[in-house]
Amino acid sequence: MIVLPDDVDLPDRDAVLSQAIPFDRARWIRLLPDSTWWPTALEECPDVGRWPRVDRRAVFRIASQADTAEGRRRLLVAALVWGTGTKAQSVNRRARVFEHSSPADIDARLGEALDVLRARGAADAYWAFNNNQRVPYLGPAFFTKVLYFAGHDRAPASHHPVILDSVVSRALKANDAVDINWPENGWTTDQYRLYLDGVHEYAQARGVLPDQVEAALFSQGKQLP
Structure with missing residues (x-):
């Protein structure tokens, strides 16, 4: 069981949806199978300083068009872009997804996993992505x-599916919400299910959505040494 403190500082939903990450379009385009994988909606993202920034709200709009293979490709790219930032090493690492699988294989596995999400829910979709629909170099954090x-x-x-990454995991440990053996990556399906249970129960008790709890944990985790 995952139990969070009663006093976690929760952001409002607008703040969650406005969480924006800078990205380097030119670097990404070079690493994609072809330019059609690039979500055209990212061209509308505002520049802040040197880089444009994509927020959760924009990725949700892209995800709303994920009922086709092309739409799912763009969802995948948008999620990777939002979670990566502009560092060359980070972008290159994320783009290894496209080096080690054919477009057809990515299409098939992505489509099957999202079908499982719609039919059976987040934990079963997690299992699919971690097992029979595994895409090499696309790990649980992404x-x-x-x-x-x-x-x-x-x-x-x-x-609801909720993001689990190493930053969130550090916050879970700092809050004593999980035991000392809880990993910072590579979680099992049972561990993800426990996380979902804890986040949803806490969200319901606080009258918020699950991603507001995840965003609060992420913010805490970023401040930890």
């Missing part, structure tokens, strides 16, 4: 982002 944007606002099951 495929939970794909699941989140694809399903948080329209999940049919009792639990």
Whole structure:
């Protein structure tokens, strides 16, 4: 069981949706299978200083068009872009997804995993991405982002998909919400299910949406040494 403190400082939903990350369009375009994978909606993102910034709201708009193979490709890219930033090493690492699988294989696995999300919910979709629909170099920290944007606002099951990454995990440990053996990455499906249970129970008790709890944990985790 994951139990969070009663006094976690929760952002409002607008602040969550406005969480924006800078990105380097030219660097990404060079690393994609072809230019059609690039979400054209990212061209509308505002420049802040040197770089444009994409927020959660923009990725949700892209995810709303993920009912086709092309739409799912763009959702995948948008989720990777939002979760990565502008550092060359980070972008190159994320783009390894496209080096080690064919477009057809990515299409098939992404489509199957999102079908599972719609039919059976977030935990089963997590299992799919971690097992029979695994895409090499697309680990839980990023495929939970794909699941989140694809399903948080329209999940049919009792639990909305929620992002779980190493930053959130550090916050869970700092809050004594998990035991000392809880990993910072590579979570099992049972561990993800426990996380979903804890986040949803806390969100319900506080009268907020699950991603507001996740965003609060992420903010805490970023401040930890």
